[in-house]
Amino acid sequence: MEAKDRPRAGIGCSRMENRYEWKDRVIFLGILTAFALWVNRGITIKGLYMDDLYFWSCYGEQSFFQYVFPVGSTRFRFLYYLAAWLEMAVVGNHVGWFVPVNILLNAGLSWTIYFIGRRLSGSKGVGLLCGILFLSSRMAYYQIGQVLGLMETMGLWMGLWIFWNLYRYLNEVKKERRSLFIYWACILYTGVCFVHERYMALFPAVLLVLLAKKSRKVFEWAAAAVSFLLVQVIRAVTIGSVLPAGTGGTQVADTFRVKEALGYALSQIAYVFGMNMGPEHLNGLPWAESPAFIKLLVLLADGFILVLVVGFLWKLVKEKDKAHRAAVIWNSLLFILFIALCIASSSVTIRVEMRWIYVSYALALLFLAYMYGELTRGVKEELYLKRLWPWGAAFACYVVLMLPVELFYRGYYPRLYLWPSQMRYNSLAEETYEKYGDELFGKTIYIIGNSYEMSDFTARTFFKVFDKERKAEGTSVVWIDSIRDIGLVDDSMLVLREAPDYNGFQDVTDFVRELKLQVEYGYYDDGWMDEHAALTVMAGKEGFIDLEIRFPGVMEGGEGVELTVDGGSVRKIPVRSSVVETSIEAEPWQMVRLEFSYNFYMQDAQEQRGDERLAAIVQMKVR
Incomplete structure (x- = not known):
């Protein structure tokens, strides 16, 4: 240990330091x-x-x-x-x-x-x-x-x-x-x-x-x-x-x-x-x-x-x-x-x-x-x-x-009292903005459970921090008890679940999407469907599955869709306009298998994703 800086005469001053000090x-x-x-x-x-x-x-x-x-x-x-x-x-x-x-x-x-x-x-x-x-x-x-x-x-x-x-x-x-x-x-x-x-x-x-x-x-x-x-x-x-004011909103007095x-x-x-x-x-x-x-x-x-x-x-x-x-x-x-x-x-x-x-x-x-x-x-x-x-x-x-x-x-x-909560919100950031970037903004974020008791202020403000404009417009948080409380998962949604054992959140969006909509073949995330497709859909709490079939091509007459429900009766749906809507009734929360067969396809399509040609855009909602 050095003594060069020992104070002299009680003034704490050091000696002149050498050039290499x-x-x-x-x-x-x-x-x-x-x-x-x-x-x-x-x-x-x-x-x-x-x-x-x-x-x-x-x-x-x-x-x-x-x-x-x-x-x-x-x-x-x-x-x-x-x-x-x-x-x-x-x-x-x-x-x-x-x-x-x-x-x-x-x-x-x-x-x-x-x-x-x-x-x-x-x-x-x-x-x-x-x-x-x-x-x-x-x-x-x-x-x-x-x-x-x-x-x-x-x-x-x-x-x-x-x-x-x-x-x-x-x-x-x-x-x-x-x-x-x-x-x-x-x-x-x-x-x-x-x-x-x-x-x-x-x-x-x-x-x-x-x-x-x-x-x-x-x-x-x-x-x-x-x-x-x-x-x-x-x-x-x-x-x-x-x-002075005390801690935790109290007054010292x-x-x-x-x-x-x-x-x-x-x-x-x-x-x-x-x-x-x-x-x-x-x-x-x-x-x-x-x-x-x-x-x-x-x-x-x-x-x-x-x-x-x-x-x-x-x-x-x-x-x-x-x-x-x-x-x-x-x-x-x-x-x-x-x-x-x-x-x-x-x-x-x-x-x-x-x-x-x-x-x-x-x-x-x-x-x-x-x-x-x-x-x-x-x-x-x-x-x-x-x-x-x-x-x-x-x-x-x-x-x-x-x-x-x-x-x-x-x-x-x-x-420590603050650490678990910090870990939770670190995890929330990881499972949302860190994972999706600016694509997160505008989505509805469903969280299964609310044992963390997130405040409304936190829900409104948390994601604004990541937005350069400090707005995160259209982004909202909704708490649900189970996945039954939401319909099919689309691109405007994220689904998270609380993971209390790890003081964090888990992104289960893909799992819930696949659970509610299991594609066997011929159907894609953006809604496009091939000439033949098969998938299984979970009905909503009322037991209905609503379909919207859109054909953006040129109609020549006689277009139609054969829809088979759970391998049983075949429903023939004529397509006389560019948008056709229909509903399927089932038991609440029932998993329903649907098979689609089109007698038409999209002319002059820029791509072909599977072995067959693209036919129409199908959007599904459950209730």
């Missing part, structure tokens, strides 16, 4: 990007649903200003809405691009963690390990697997930069530069509150650093006050309230309970230390149900955290430089307060979702990097073993133990 950075960023792509392989978004679909529909139906500045709504996240509008404008109807975009953004987050971790620890290796462990975290499920994950990514990114500017303010030696960091932190604070309102809770961290430095600069205090008040004024004007909040806070702390202390639908696999070897790995990893913390505290106690000791204490308080505020802001609503803990987890990794930097502070660069042992080894062991744990828990993503 950029190559190391490119390599490490490449490693992080490759790891981000690998660890998130298999996660796809092919169809939108629920919040993702709703936000897409708003993008398609509202003006830019209505979408980005939703005055009167329960939330006013205009910075996120602006980013979402831009993302949807770029992605367009290429739904599959959302996940690659999310992965690259998460990789960018890992780059930030790498750079900050490197500066805090004075080690490229530690910075890289922080980035890798961040990317492998099971808490990334929402940021990667949902379109709205962009909101969490933006909030986390801005939160990290708020922390870094506050840290730089605490440790900057040059007073003339110090104010710049607090100003940036205040600007970012104002911005992040309009990405997600829970980040309003970070304001005490700004006050902490001002108090720690005993700031007497009016403009620094004014910047903090203005940033906080500006957020409240804008919220009051645009949504009529300064209190209505649902907040101190006892529950404390329980949620403790569960988040457990999550940070690798323990899933929540229900299955929120984490995939609770701690109590986790296998013994996973629990052992987590406990061993936490043991190495304990080694680093004890070593850090012991060195702090033994520190003779009072100024440095004070700096370390204030830095540690900043870490602890920032993490605590993030946890508190995610504990005041009706549940705890792993995605909300991601920022706390990222800061916890950086806190460990800071501890490593302090534990190895003053060690000369050439003393590689002393930097590696014992603190570098302890940090590396923590990462090595937690990597398989995170990958193991990622395997339980299908149990």
Whole structure:
């Protein structure tokens, strides 16, 4: 592990890098990007649903200003809405691009963690390990697997930069530069509150650093006050309230309970230390149900955290430089307060979702990097073993133990509350648009069963996403109980069935078509029929089969059709006009065998599909 970037005198500044330093950075960023792509392989978004679909529909139906500045709504996240509008404008109807975009953004987050971790620890290796462990975290499920994950990514990114500017303010030696960091932190604070309102809770961290430095600069205090008040004024004007809304359509003021909040806070702390202390639908696999070897790995990893913390505290106690000791204490308080505020802001609503803990987890990794930097502070660069042992080894062991744990828990993503539905709508997209392309538009899609309880909004909107015009005109969804509820399958129809065992859909159009209309010979999908043909048709619930025979050729007189029903009586149908209609009566749902024999054929036909000539176009309907 390198020591080139170890902060001196508590300011986190690195030594002048040599001319080849950029190559190391490119390599490490490449490693992080490759790891981000690998660890998130298999996660796809092919169809939108629920919040993702709703936000897409708003993008398609509202003006830019209505979408980005939703005055009167329960939330006013205009910075996120602006980013979402831009993302949807770029992605367009290429739904599959959302996940690659999310992965690259998460990789960018890992780059930030790498750079900050490197500066805090004075080690490229530690910075890289922080980035890798961040990317492998099971808490990334929402940021990667949902379109709205962009909101969490933006909030986390801005939160990290708020922390870094506050840290730089605490440790900057040059007073003339110090104010710049607090100003940036205040600007970012104002911005992040309009990405997600829970980040309003970070304001005490700004006050902490001002108090720690005993700031007497009016403009620094004014910047903090203005940033906080500006957020409240804008919220009051645009949504009529300064209190944040809760999750799931609730209001924090209505649902907040101190006892529950404390329980949620403790569960988040457990999550940070690798323990899933929540229900299955929120984490995939609770701690109590986790296998013994996973629990052992987590406990061993936490043991190495304990080694680093004890070593850090012991060195702090033994520190003779009072100024440095004070700096370390204030830095540690900043870490602890920032993490605590993030946890508190995610504990005041009706549940705890792993995605909300991601920022706390990222800061916890950086806190460990800071501890490593302090534990190895003053060690000369050439003393590689002393930097590696014992603190570098302890940090590396923590990462090595937690990597398989995170990958193991990622395997339980299908149990998360949102995953089954995403799989279903991915499957719906695969069985429809992915299979038929633009030919899908205008068709009626029959779905056998409705155990998934697809909403009318989803049925109306789902296929619009794939249309460049965002309309999907004529496309509709109809739910049926069985194939008996529809007639013969034609080119304007698709028939799907739910497959609950696989959280998906199955295209059974061809199967139902062949079941209801079994062609022996002489009849084709577009309705053309040879001089002789035989087929079996399933009658409808009333037992009728309606035939429409069209002859587009020149009639010479005496044309007729002999129709044999179930091998019995022969019905002779004279053809005196270009269109002839007739009906056959049978029992409801009866399979009826029909044989056709024409005494005419289509003159000057451009093709001959079978051994005989084309005679007429026959359309059939059942009722």
